[in-house]
Amino acid sequence: MPGLQAKSYRIASIPGDGIGIEVVESTIEVLKQLSLTLGTFNIEFTHIPWGTVYYKEHGRCVDPDVLNILRRFDATLFGAVGAPDVPDYISLWGLLLAIRGPLQLYANVRPDIDWLLIRENSEGEYAGQGGRSHLGQPWETATEVSIFTRVGIERIMRFAFDAARKRPKKFLTVVTKSKSKPMTVRMVNNPTSLDTIVGTNLHMDILSDLAAALAGSIGVAPSSNLDPTRKNPSLFEPVHGSAFDITGKGVANPVATFLSATEMLDWLGEKDASKKLITCGENVCEAGILTPDLHGTASTKDVVQAVCDEIVDLYERPPRVIRHPTKRF
Numbered sequence: 001m002p003g004l005q006a007k008s009y010r011i012a013s014i015p016g017d018g019i020g021i022e023v024v025e026s027t028i029e030v031l032k033q034l035s036l037t038l039g040t041f042n043i044e045f046t047h048i049p050w051g052t053v054y055y056k057e058h059g060r061c062v063d064p065d066v067l068n069i070l071r072r073f074d075a076t077l078f079g080a081v082g083a084p085d086v087p088d089y090i091s092l093w094g095l096l097l098a099i100r101g102p103l104q105l106y107a108n109v110r111p112d113i114d115w116l117l118i119r120e121n122s123e124g125e126y127a128g129q130g131g132r133s134h135l136g137q138p139w140e141t142a143t144e145v146s147i148f149t150r151v152g153i154e155r156i157m158r159f160a161f162d163a164a165r166k167r168p169k170k171f172l173t174v175v176t177k178s179k180s181k182p183m184t185v186r187m188v189n190n191p192t193s194l195d196t197i198v199g200t201n202l203h204m205d206i207l208s209d210l211a212a213a214l215a216g217s218i219g220v221a222p223s224s225n226l227d228p229t230r231k232n233p234s235l236f237e238p239v240h241g242s243a244f245d246i247t248g249k250g251v252a253n254p255v256a257t258f259l260s261a262t263e264m265l266d267w268l269g270e271k272d273a274s275k276k277l278i279t280c281g282e283n284v285c286e287a288g289i290l291t292p293d294l295h296g297t298a299s300t301k302d303v304v305q306a307v308c309d310e311i312v313d314l315y316e317r318p319p320r321v322i323r324h325p326t327k328r329f
Helices: 019-038 052-058 066-070 088-100 150-165 177-189 201-215 255-268 271-286 300-312
Strands: 007-016 041-047 075-080 107-112 115-120 124-133 141-147 172-174 196-199 222-226 234-238
Touching: 007 019, 019 041, 019 075, 019 255, 019 271, 019 300, 052 088, 066 088, 075 255, 088 124, 107 150, 107 201, 107 255, 115 150, 115 201, 124 201, 150 172, 150 196, 177 201, 196 201, 222 255, 234 255, 255 271, 271 300
Parallel strands: 007 041, 007 075, 075 234, 115 196, 172 196
Antiparallel strands: 107 115, 107 222, 124 141, 222 234
């Protein structure tokens, strides 16, 4: 746009494993087309190859200086982590939780259907305060301790109330153990009675996946891992896994990662670009250009091309997408 100085952002790209690589690559292509077409912002991506392949080569999933490396960026776009030949606890604790906790990305936000689901993201059942004793004995014991601090509870509740105030219904539902089961039924039988929902790490982990299923596929569910203080860069990711069963087949659904990117743009202050990308994605889905998880026949590339075409249609004679190489870390 003439007369406007385009803002520039540095984004860490961590595709991770499996289809994470495919959907992040697809999203970078779409974001570059959006940036090129609108002309109001620029994004420089730096590829960081952390994940299970990195683990097999180095004995750990991330660089020892992981936190300082990520603090150099404005945000992180993440794909998925996990591989069939690497135990889940290694990939989970070695990568995602090694970032979320230390960077205090305590607000996990998932917009699903017409709801806004807010998950406490730093303590609860995922605080890592457990272990095993009497190893190898018949009475071998495992423990897992849920941690709930006054600070952790207060800050996520304040965040949830602030988020609810900004929505038309201004209605907040708090999930506790006593209400978790009837809450699940309510999500299915009376979804319009809910709007903003907040709960503990474990409860919202489960309920947010239910919300994704109700939306049609976990392949369309985005998420944000936010530090509301903005002292640390936030992380944006689709909630699906690495899905090695479809990796390399060209049918991975990139929509969840597109929508995660819209959350990232909104968080960075590029609200107009975020809305335009949402509109383009919705138009493509409404046109029936859907991957097999949504009972369609489109490939990943088909969806990417269709969204890029929608973006191009924003202007009469915009430039077509130029494939710039992504920097490598």
